[in-house]
Amino acid sequence: MAALSVVCLLLGAASWPPVAASGEEFWPGQSAADILSGAASRRRYLLYDVNPPEGFNLRRDVYIRVASLLKTLLKTEEWVLVLPPWGRLYHWQSPDIHQVRIPWADFFDLPSLNRNIPVIEYEQFIAGEAVSHLGPEGLASGGPAGAPLRSPRRQCSRSFRGWFWGYEETRGLNVSCLSVQGSASIVAPVLLRNTSARSVMLDRAETLLHDHYGGKEYWDTRRSMVFARHLRAAGDAFRSSRLNSTDAADRTPSTEDWTERKVQLGSSLGGPYLGVHLRRKDFIWGHRQDVPSLDGAVRRIRSLMEAHQLSKVFVATDAVRKELEELKRLLPEMLRFEPTWEELELYKDGGVAIIDQWICAHARFFIGTSVSTFSFRIQEEREILGLDPTTTYNRFCGDEEKACEQPTHWKIAY
Numbered sequence: 001m002a003a004l005s006v007v008c009l010l011l012g013a014a015s016w017p018p019v020a021a022s023g024e025e026f027w028p029g030q031s032a033a034d035i036l037s038g039a040a041s042r043r044r045y046l047l048y049d050v051n052p053p054e055g056f057n058l059r060r061d062v063y064i065r066v067a068s069l070l071k072t073l074l075k076t077e078e079w080v081l082v083l084p085p086w087g088r089l090y091h092w093q094s095p096d097i098h099q100v101r102i103p104w105a106d107f108f109d110l111p112s113l114n115r116n117i118p119v120i121e122y123e124q125f126i127a128g129e130a131v132s133h134l135g136p137e138g139l140a141s142g143g144p145a146g147a148p149l150r151s152p153r154r155q156c157s158r159s160f161r162g163w164f165w166g167y168e169e170t171r172g173l174n175v176s177c178l179s180v181q182g183s184a185s186i187v188a189p190v191l192l193r194n195t196s197a198r199s200v201m202l203d204r205a206e207t208l209l210h211d212h213y214g215g216k217e218y219w220d221t222r223r224s225m226v227f228a229r230h231l232r233a234a235g236d237a238f239r240s241s242r243l244n245s246t247d248a249a250d251r252t253p254s255t256e257d258w259t260e261r262k263v264q265l266g267s268s269l270g271g272p273y274l275g276v277h278l279r280r281k282d283f284i285w286g287h288r289q290d291v292p293s294l295d296g297a298v299r300r301i302r303s304l305m306e307a308h309q310l311s312k313v314f315v316a317t318d319a320v321r322k323e324l325e326e327l328k329r330l331l332p333e334m335l336r337f338e339p340t341w342e343e344l345e346l347y348k349d350g351g352v353a354i355i356d357q358w359i360c361a362h363a364r365f366f367i368g369t370s371v372s373t374f375s376f377r378i379q380e381e382r383e384i385l386g387l388d389p390t391t392t393y394n395r396f397c398g399d400e401e402k403a404c405e406q407p408t409h410w411k412i413a414y
Helices: 032-036 056-074 110-114 122-127 184-193 216-224 229-243 294-307 321-330 341-361 373-385
Strands: 002-005 008-011 044-048 079-083 119-121 170-173 199-202 271-278 313-317 363-367
Touching: 044 056, 044 122, 056 079, 056 184, 056 216, 056 373, 079 122, 110 119, 119 122, 216 373, 229 271, 229 341, 271 294, 271 341, 271 373, 294 321, 294 363, 313 321, 313 341, 341 363, 341 373, 363 373
Parallel strands: 002 170, 044 079, 044 199, 079 119, 271 313, 271 363
Antiparallel strands: none
16 A cells, blocks of 8 residues: 555635746756656656546646646756556546556557656556655645535645545545646745645646747647557558658658757648548537538538548548548548557557547648647647648537638647
8 A cells, every 4th residue: 555645725716826946947857767766865756637528639738747846846846747647538438448547658658758757657656666755745636536525614624535547556645725826836845945846746637738839838738648559650650551641751750859850830741631520529519600510521421521631631530430431431431549448458548549649640631629628739739740731720610610620720839
């Protein structure tokens, strides 16, 4: 059993005056093994959690915000970000698949993340030197997935037994609470001056805002979020075998080190197919004004295929079986990545979603769904790959939508 002290920072109620950090920037350039080895008397650990109902792609955005906070902390002290394990997300509904305590390495390339900020997996944190150096204070709180949120008064107890990403053996002690509101780095003075905790966890970290959305720091972190190699390989195999698409033919960069990649927009061509993200399920009623019917979506798809002289279309969708059957009837040439049971068990729902995004990101032309973070992440990936923005920032319109505003182009900053 891991007994962890807790500092509970509840985000989002009141403001906290930001104070600029001083001192030279600390940049270790270490691997996870380096981070956990040797003397670490000054090293501190930052952990965080996100509101349980939030989806995979929103959580990727929260990581960018927390990375900004860590960079602020690194200007003064030596900190390491402990990555929160994945599990129990709303969209991950495949039955009989174990989807708890999933490490980040299953979805992302850890060496790439470490080229931006020092990170380690939670398993490494609880198994390594970090635990033995916990001080009188420590983590922060989180509730079990699907459970109602607790009020601040009840949350600020002297001990805490919570979700902790599915690690039931983890316990929290000495919980204290603080409410803040603002950008991610607003928390830095609290961590640097108001607590001596060796390990601190921020609950509900999605409440924090970006420090500089769309700037170089944002894009450095976003570019560092390279998908795991085995997922990219699966997507590339599908592109090659089913869509006649390869990096060489499509003029898309394949440099492994993101820090060495700087592309000019429009330099990449993309594969000879149309990429589509068609969000259904909760969007049908939650965003009914700007989500098309299946008939309307197919009309738009066929129009784009004709306009861009594309004979193949790849569709990523969360449509239920009945809608998939109807979509296949209306669009028989539609191609989808449909994993075998063994592949689903290996990649998990999150990995399959990444493969879908990877294939859409390499398309000659892409069209997504309004206000969907799944589509946003594809658009960012296409920006990183250097594809023409006019082929990227497009979305479906509702059948009766009068003012169909297209997505904003957030230009990459190097």
